[in-house]
Amino acid sequence: MNAAPRERLALGVLARLPLFQSVSRQHFAEVVRQARSLHYRRGQLVAKRGEPVPGLFAVAYGMVKLELHGSAGAERILRLVGPSQTFGEIALFRQQPLLLDAVAVVDTGLILVPAATLLTLIETDAHFARGLVASLCQRLHAMVSDFEATTLHGATERLAAYLQSLAASPEAARVTLPAAKKLIAARLGMTKETFSRALGGLARDGLVRVAGRSIELLDRERLERAVRGNTLRQP
Amino acid sequence: MNAAPRERLALGVLARLPLFQSVSRQHFAEVVRQARSLHYRRGQLVAKRGEPVPGLFAVAYGMVKLELHGSAGAERILRLVGPSQTFGEIALFRQQPLLLDAVAVVDTGLILVPAATLLTLIETDAHFARGLVASLCQRLHAMVSDFEATTLHGATERLAAYLQSLAASPEAARVTLPAAKKLIAARLGMTKETFSRALGGLARDGLVRVAGRSIELLDRERLERAVRGNTLRQP
DNA sequence: TAAGGAATTTGACTCATATCAAATTCGCCC
């Protein structure tokens, strides 16, 4: 009377992933059977730099940060992984050491699908292979996009773009930051101070109204322009 | 008497790619049959931002730069693709617009494998699927590594790391830049001026000796330390 | 081999963002 609820949890989470959408019922059942459910406390290390990753993690609840460490104590969050998102794919075929630490930001539940299961599935189920390739391509695309933003756009631009991306629809006028501002800042590649000032600037200019983590987008139009319009705007 | 030499060229280039290592002889022959050979003059556009990519490109000779464009005219080279390297994989399953321009840096020969061919091959040949996933993971890993360098390490550090990476063996004492310094600079995420100063700095400190594009690594030890040892070093 | 243009280097100066420091405010737990 323990395995059953666990399987149900895994089932629910995994079934929702795009990755398994096109997998046959049978093969999917096998994945669920081999999946394990894990729980981490806020602050606990899920995976450590340089160490092997056991497989694919899917977040059931809570949040995990994937963080890079620089020469000094400097940190940069590569990705904040929330419910129904996954991480660990990169390490599936790891010949290189893992570059980042994965840390639970709050109490977090994860579903772990062992690497072996997935490797087998690639050979067995062509649909899955296709799905996996597609999802890796998507991740790669997102990464390039992030890379571009970090390298080529200013702090306020990045923030504006992020706020836009949080809004589900083009009309949605209210978004909620999924984590502490300090973390969002690190995710966007800036310090908490710069983040605070950039958000303050948008508020002063009347583009948004801020109330804690809840942010009202007052002027999507101008916000969109802020995404492109660098600090330098040609009049 | 035109198809034959072309096929031979494609065969040679494609056979060398890790991607096709584990593909059966038959399937590989089919890939070669469907591949096309293309030639570009220095400066010509191979693929354009926002437009569809027809498939996977493998460089036979020459070099292609993949460049991102910022708000202003700012550019950043994501990757310099040389002989026996490939690009265009990301776009295989593209739902998002292509983010970068691909431009021939010198006169360049490319082998194009149509996307459809590869998509079919995934379904047909499980070994290929595995290889493709592996190669995407590797690309992703390289990208994270680049991301870390750009975000968390200083210009001189990045240059030192790059020089190290150019050296085939840990003993090799002489490396040659694969392209103009201006391009290498953009690849490393800095301006040509900063590149020049950083390299000058390494030379002044006796870590390297520079003669045009040929660079002698005088002190691999200290160079290695320069990779980590940020501007701030704790004594 | 000379001329012309590109690539590279060097110098002076600017700017966006990081740092350091301190004041406030927010969220919880008892």
Next chain:
DNA sequence: GGGCGAATTTGATATGAGTCAAATTCCTTA
């Protein structure tokens, strides 16, 4: 409901790298 520690904001200052400009050096092409 008050008090503590964490999160956030705000101010002052420092700095790495970009920008602009000009001097040189390298390659090619004629």
